[in-house]
Amino acid sequence: MLGYGLKGSKEFRNNVALKQVGLQGNICGEFVELSVNQVYENIGEQNIDGIYSFPIPDTAVITGFEATLGGRTLKAMVEDQKEAAKLYDEAVLKGINTLSLEEPNSGMFQFSIGQILPGESVKIKLSYMDRLIYENDSLKLVVPAILAPRSIEHNSKQENYIQDNYKVSLNLLIEPLSKLKIESPTHDIKIEWEEDINLAKVTFSDDLFSLDKDLVLIMKEEKLQEASGMIYKYQEDGEEKGILYLRFIPKLTSSEEEKPNNYMFLVDISESMQGEKLEEAKNALQLCIRNLSEGDSFNIVAFSSELEYFSEFGKVPFNEDNLKRASEWIEKLSAKGGSNILEALKYSLSESNLIGHSTVLLFTDDMMEDENEIIEYVDKNIGDNRLFTFGIDTSANSYMINKLANVGFGRPEFIYEDERIDDVILRQFSRIENPQVDITEIDWGEVKVESTYPRTIDYLYDREPFAIFAKVSGNITGKVTVKGKVDEKEYIKSIDLDSLDLEENAQLILKVWSRNRIESIDEHLKGERGSTAEAMHNKIIELSRESGIISTATSFVMLEQMEDLVLGMPITRIIPLKASEQTIKNIADAKFIESPGFVYKSANKIISNNERNNLLLDKKYPREAILRILALNQYADGSFSNINEEDNYKKIATTASVLLGFTMGKEDILLYMNQLNKSIKYLLQSIQKNSNEYDVPLYTITALALKAALEKDILKGTMEMLVQDSIEMIKTKLVGKSSEMVLKILNSSIRSSLKDIARCLFKVSKDGKYIEEVLNIKDEKNSIDSLAKLSILKAL
Structure with a gap:
């Protein structure tokens, strides 16, 4: 598990204590800016060279870094890459000590902060901006665990941690697009809603003295809105300005038969x-x-x-x-x-x-x-x-x-x-295959629009959240209407600007606008040359420096501020930061438009009678790899099975297991939606054509798979109604023959528990604490059934 923390020499872990951790942030719609504030103290008797280590989501953008120690403050600033390189070369020639930013592992960054004297405290503030995971009408925020100071043993990759106590606080403001139900499956939280405005403040319910596990926050929209938004107003050169943030989530269906392509x-x-x-x-x-x-x-x-x-x-x-x-x-x-x-x-x-x-x-x-x-x-x-x-x-x-x-x-x-x-290819191909809105017009009504992101909009894709930003001036009133066609049918969605919340404190929206503008210009730059390309490059540098957001054309330098004891006034100077081109590129190239995920690993141990074999499987086959293997082994009729399998019973059971493997996890499976709908069609047709082959176990796994697909909201067209009908039919077959747990899951209106489903499918130990399952996978094409079971187990 990765976390934020200091590391140093072998003796470091006994000399530095983490005293405080404060999490502060603001969520606007589906975007978040989070600051992690930490205080460390050198409790030893020797100077220590400190390195601050931190992970960020692989789609996040660093928006700030500060370190205060020894009467000086270091603050990250964005500078033109050429100018930053020039400053570094000059510093080396003059013998000035430079700082360094490194990325020893993917998604994990290390920043050298210099020497920490005995008895000295170090205050560190790291801020980053990201787009939240959106799935099943819910937004998800994950903050990595905060680790105590650590050291790396010489000539060893082993890291040692001290699990000492430290005071933890949380202060998170949430400005949602619609009413939310907020909860945390990992921590006790307190939620306070402002009565007059749609604003929530989230804090910890009790005093915490460590954040030794990831903080997870789930924000479920009480009613899905296909079109919503918010407004942020500000002054620029004495003129009233604003950023409109509009979000669309089309949920498209087509009543026509699928057209051959x-x-x-x-x-x-x-x-x-x-x-x-x-x-x-x-x-x-x-x-x-x-x-x-x-x-x-x-x-x-x-x-x-x-x-x-x-x-x-x-x-x-x-x-x-x-x-x-x-x-x-x-x-x-x-x-x-x-x-x-x-x-x-x-x-x-x-x-x-x-x-x-x-x-x-x-x-x-x-x-x-x-x-x-x-x-x-x-x-x-x-x-x-x-x-x-x-x-x-x-x-x-x-x-x-x-x-x-x-x-x-x-x-x-x-x-x-x-x-x-x-x-990338499959996500784009999935968009091509699914219904889409062909945009014909965006009518901004009475609003005076200066620029938009994206600059042009051609399509809205089924069930993909799509954000439109517009920089506007003057009176913001009236309606914004998006017009288009789905096949030959008209698609019209309007947003009443007068009904939107006016977010006075949502400076995050302005930062998101700047980040998107940088990314948009960078993308269009690929199609330009000559003076146009140069002008676009310079604009990226200008926006990057103004917003403090790193880009492919800029880099970091450090602004040092310290008090001159003789003159009694602050002294400011620039200290170059040594960072490889690849490190800066990795930070700048964060795919802000894609769904984020933290780059950390946690052990998913599979308990079985064949412990060693299953632990080897656990290491060799991460869930993402298993899903890819399964997807590569689907047949034209939509079934999944071992190669050359002719037994219908086994084909149906394996297909249902694969469907459960995809739908019971937390991964984004939209790119597999076409294949999964084909497998659902196969199961529905099998119930009709091969009913004589069904027994209680086969009905059970088929119904559970269909229920999980229904809950995952991946069904296309009229499939939802057909799946509901099939589940109701199977329930009548199972009454009096199946376990109460199975019927309870099928009758439940809430998302099924992974553990409950696993208990219905696998052998459970006598004490009820472990799932006992032996899996042997040698030839993958002949082990699709075992891989499907492994994918379910690894979702637990």
């Missing part, structure tokens, strides 16, 4: 894709084709110097035979030669225009020659097709990736080092 996948297999990049791209293709539905057609073209076709005769229908053949073909792909993107695009668009429009997905990591020729060809020949481009790794020609998507009526995505290729 045509897909063309173009994948780069040139030499530059050699190794892990190609393997991940192949996995992404495997997942993409498993997201296809009955009636769809597809083809795959691998391009290097020459083209290789999955089907030499054009697109083929999606069925079990073609899925199997395509899977085998993808596995055999290997990197070779150059990259002939133009010929791949010519083939895909000419073939598509002959048989009807297609969705074309292009995956490449290569620079492109003859840019104008390629853009001109796509522009003239795109027709009713859509082209989605994916630039893999930073070597990709970002200018070209953007322009091709623009003229191809699609959207570009960039996959950088250390990002999973298949995650």
